[in-house]
Amino acid sequence: MWSRVRRAGIVTALALPCSFIAVQSAHAGLGGAPMTPPTGASVSSRIVQPGSSAVNAAQSVMRSASNAGSSATASTSYTVRETALGNGTVVREYLASDGSVFGIAWRGPQMPDLNDLLGNYFPQYVAGVKAVRAARGGSRGPVAVDQSGLVVRSGGHMGSFNGQAWLPPALPAGVSGSDIQ
Template identity: 45%
Template sequence: MKTCSRLQAGRAAAFACLLSCLAAGAAPAHAALGDTAPPEVPQASAPATTQTLAGGAARVTGYVDARGTRFNEYIAARSGQIFAYTWQGPTAPDLDALLGRYAADWHSGAAALHAAGRAGLHAARVDTPTVVVESGGHMRGYVGRAWLPAALPAGVAEGDLQ
């Protein structure tokens, strides 16, 4: 039986940790609100569902993240821009990552809502000129949606975002 020093064991553990981090980082990434959607690539580990909306004005791609939350990504057919997201599942999404460059608008809108005493305990709607975010739920049951009102394609209404 071969023995190894603590230094060698530490290096082996560090290498194993590095490999697991790289493997986790290789998980499919999704673009933020307002970004151009990446081309569709079939994924064996997390198959996505796709459907059209408003006579082809938009497509909706559904996927489940590693934590079990189901997302619908709404993409304008003409521009390829992601104009909305909806979610439902056991964990709340990272809204800063999901909203991308619109996260600051959401933060300022949420702060104004809170300062006015209108922030709900289990649900909130932050409505700014650039982005609207509705979120709510309770532990292990989160729901919400976020969209860019000015980017809704013709024929797509707020009520279509489910």
């Protein structure tokens, strides 16, 4: 007969790799797949044509749906996926036609986990923040990391944070960093 300790050890050994897989699949970020929404989050999506405003976004969705067979529409439209987290923070992910995230924006009472949102670009962001802070004498405050392959702007104060991040080389035709809001 197996002892309780030995059985618990075997169960833990079998369950541990599965838990790592679940945690890893929940992480997505800039340059990759959209994030997996946490439990309790609400998600909505809309298709946007470059140059369209928020006022006519609904018209853009209808235009994109009616022109789905048009190669011009498919190559220039992108999707904005908005996730409202349980803590009140809203994260917008900007998805290219291939489903990869080329931009992210956030606003709300709490900072989202930038390690998750920026994915593989997080170390580059941290290095950029250190360089910016070193250049201004270590002071805190809004941060702008502006590099050829990554732009991140983050600021706010307790209870009101906001920011944007995007990959300049990955922006679809007709889209600029100012569209990431």
